[in-house]
Amino acid sequence: xKKHLPLVIRIIVAVILIQTLRFKFSAHPDSVYIFEKVxxxxxxxxxxxxxxxxxxxxxxxxKTVWLGATITLGVIGGAIFMHLTNLGIQVNNDGGVxxxxxxxxxxxxxxxxxxxxxDIPFLxx
Numbered sequence: 001x002k003k004h005l006p007l008v009i010r011i012i013v014a015v016i017l018i019q020t021l022r023f024k025f026s027a028h029p030d031s032v033y034i035f036e037k038v039x040x041x042x043x044x045x046x047x048x049x050x051x052x053x054x055x056x057x058x059x060x061x062x063k064t065v066w067l068g069a070t071i072t073l074g075v076i077g078g079a080i081f082m083h084l085t086n087l088g089i090q091v092n093n094d095g096g097v098x099x100x101x102x103x104x105x106x107x108x109x110x111x112x113x114x115x116x117x118x119d120i121p122f123l124x125x
Contacts, residue, residue: 006116020049032045069113
């Protein structure tokens with residue numbers, strides 16, 4: 001199991017990132033509301049969606065896991081910051097699901113980056 005756990009974590013993060021894209025790319029009202037509230041609609045919604053797609057793909061490629069995890073930490077760190085400053089924990093009475101999902105994604109990405117830290121080409125750990 002120890003051997004497969006990093007792969008399972010990577011898949012969970014990639015699925016979370018990729019499954020949210022349908023909301024961003026289809027201009028779902030909740031997604032539009034969120035990005036309007038933080039002043040990033042529509043360019044930010046689409047741009048962040050593209051970045052999340054790239055991060056999700058990079059997490060699934062063994063040589064680029066570290067890069068996908070790093071990008072995910074940046075994007076989801078921004079999402080957490082927006083929840084704590086502009087949006088609030090609850091968005092449109094979602095019970096905090098988006099915020100909790102962001103926290104889980106951030107933590108799992110941090111764990112992934114820690115596991116794959118030796119693969120970062122410019123760091124010799």
